[in-house]
Amino acid sequence: MRIAMIGSGYVGLVSGACFADFGHDVVCIDKAAEKIEALKNNRIPIFEPGLDALVKSNVDAGRLSFTTDLAEPVAAADVVFIAVGTPSRRGDGHADLSYVYGAAREIARAIKGFTVVVTKSTVPVGTGDEVERIIREENPEADVAVVSNPEFLREGAAIGDFKRPDRIVVGIEDERAREPMTEVYRPLYLNQAPLLFTSRRTSELIKYAANAFLAMKITFINEIADLCEHVGADVQQVARGIGLDNRIGSKFLHAGPGYGGSCFPKDTLALVKTAQDYASPIRLIETTVSINDQRKRAMARKVIQAVGGDARGKTIAVLGLTFKPNTDDMRDAPSLSIIQALQDAGAVIRAYDPEGMEPAKAMLSGVSYGTSAYDVAEGADAVVIVTEWDVFRALDFPRLKSIVKAPVFVDLRNVYPREEVERHGFAFTGVGRATKPAAGGA
Structure with a gap:
C-alpha cells in the first residue's frame, strides 16, 4: 500500500x-x-x-x-x-x-x-x-x-x-x-x-487510559518503597511477591525516582484536563501526577542525606541522565529535577550518560560532563545512579573506591544489592531498602 x-x-x-x-x-x-x-x-x-x-x-x-x-x-x-x-x-x-x-x-x-x-x-x-x-x-x-x-x-x-x-x-x-x-x-x-x-473515541481514550494506568502503577510501587524504608521491608521483594499474582503482573513495579519521558508526563496531565473538561475528574490520576512531580526532588534529598545532610561544596557524580536507558530522550527526565535540586543545595554536579549528554547540555546549566562513569567519579563525594544503563550494571567497585573522595554510593534504580556495594567499603543508599527493621514495627 x-x-x-x-x-x-x-x-x-x-x-x-x-x-x-x-x-x-x-x-x-x-x-x-x-x-x-x-x-x-x-x-x-x-x-x-x-x-x-x-x-x-x-x-x-x-x-x-x-x-x-x-x-x-x-x-x-x-x-x-x-x-x-x-x-x-x-x-x-x-x-x-x-x-x-x-x-x-x-x-x-x-x-x-x-x-x-x-x-x-x-x-x-x-x-x-x-x-x-x-x-x-x-x-x-x-x-x-x-x-x-x-x-x-x-x-x-x-x-x-x-x-x-x-x-x-x-x-x-x-x-x-x-x-x-x-x-x-x-x-x-x-x-x-x-x-x-x-469506535474512534474509544480508541483515543484507550491510549490515555493505558499510559495513565502504567504511570499509576509506577507511582504505587514508589510509595510502597517509601513505606518499606520506614518499616524495614525490601521493596524489591514486595514487588516480586505481588507481581507473581497474575492479576497484577511484574511489569512497571520497579521502584525508582519517578517516571519521565515523552509520554507519561504529558499524557497523564492531558487525561486529567480532559476529565475535568467533561466534569468527570479522575482523582487517582491527579494524585499520581502530583506524587510523581514531588518524588524527583525527594530523590535529591535522599542524596543530600547520604552525604551527611549538607551538600554545599560536595561533588556529586551522576550516572545517567536520560529518563530511561537506550534512548537520548531527556524530556521530563528525573535527572533534571534531581540535578537542579542538588545544585540549589550547593552541590557541584559531574555527569555521564552514553547518549543523553548533548540534549542535556541544552536543558541544564553548571554541569560538567565526563567520558565515563570513572571519569566523573574522580574526587566525588558521592556516586549516584539515576538511569540504569547497562554500562553501569557492572561497575568496578575497587577501581571506583580508589578514585572517589568519599565512598558513598546512591542507587536510585536498585541495580545493586546492598551487600555487594558495602562489601567494597561504600556506604550504600537504595530505594525502598531499609538497613534494619523499624523499632516497634508490626
Whole structure:
C-alpha cells in the first residue's frame, strides 16, 4: 500500500520505517528541512537501537523516502498517517493540537480520491471528530475516512514493539476504513497480534487510559518503597511477591525516582484536563501526577542525606541522565529535577550518560560532563545512579573506591544489592531498602 507519514519524529520515523519493512511504499514528510536532509543521508536524528539500519535498508530497497513536500505523497497515498507532536500546552496542561489540526488542513488540500486519514499522534477524546470537521470544511469534496490508531511504542524497544505488538487498536466510524487498515497491518497476522476495532473515541481514550494506568502503577510501587524504608521491608521483594499474582503482573513495579519521558508526563496531565473538561475528574490520576512531580526532588534529598545532610561544596557524580536507558530522550527526565535540586543545595554536579549528554547540555546549566562513569567519579563525594544503563550494571567497585573522595554510593534504580556495594567499603543508599527493621514495627 502507499502510505504517507506526516511527521518524522520518533513515532513517525519508527512507524514509517517499520511499515516500509513490511513491504509498503512509505514517504515520511516533515517541515524541518534539515531533518529531512539528514534522513536522506542516513543520519538519524534520534537514538533508537536498530533504527539506523532499518531506515537504511528500506531506503536502499526503494520502499522508504523522505520529503518536505506534502502534496504529492498525500495525493498518491491510500492511507495518510498524522504523527506530529502533541506536547503539553503551555499554561494549562492540555495537549497542544495545533500541529495535528495544521496537518489536517494541508491533507484536505492535497488528497485525491478516497483516502483513509489516521491520527497516530496521541490525542484527546474527540480529536478525530475535529480532524474530520476540518478536512470537510477545508475541502467539502474530500472523500475521507478518519481513523484513530494510537501507538504503543516504548523508547529503546520501539522496533520490537511495532513488529510484535500486544495489540493494534483501530478506531473507526466509517466502515470503509476497515479493509485498508486491515491491509496495512496484515504482515503482523503471522505474529497473531490482536487487531482491535473500536469506535474512534474509544480508541483515543484507550491510549490515555493505558499510559495513565502504567504511570499509576509506577507511582504505587514508589510509595510502597517509601513505606518499606520506614518499616524495614525490601521493596524489591514486595514487588516480586505481588507481581507473581497474575492479576497484577511484574511489569512497571520497579521502584525508582519517578517516571519521565515523552509520554507519561504529558499524557497523564492531558487525561486529567480532559476529565475535568467533561466534569468527570479522575482523582487517582491527579494524585499520581502530583506524587510523581514531588518524588524527583525527594530523590535529591535522599542524596543530600547520604552525604551527611549538607551538600554545599560536595561533588556529586551522576550516572545517567536520560529518563530511561537506550534512548537520548531527556524530556521530563528525573535527572533534571534531581540535578537542579542538588545544585540549589550547593552541590557541584559531574555527569555521564552514553547518549543523553548533548540534549542535556541544552536543558541544564553548571554541569560538567565526563567520558565515563570513572571519569566523573574522580574526587566525588558521592556516586549516584539515576538511569540504569547497562554500562553501569557492572561497575568496578575497587577501581571506583580508589578514585572517589568519599565512598558513598546512591542507587536510585536498585541495580545493586546492598551487600555487594558495602562489601567494597561504600556506604550504600537504595530505594525502598531499609538497613534494619523499624523499632516497634508490626
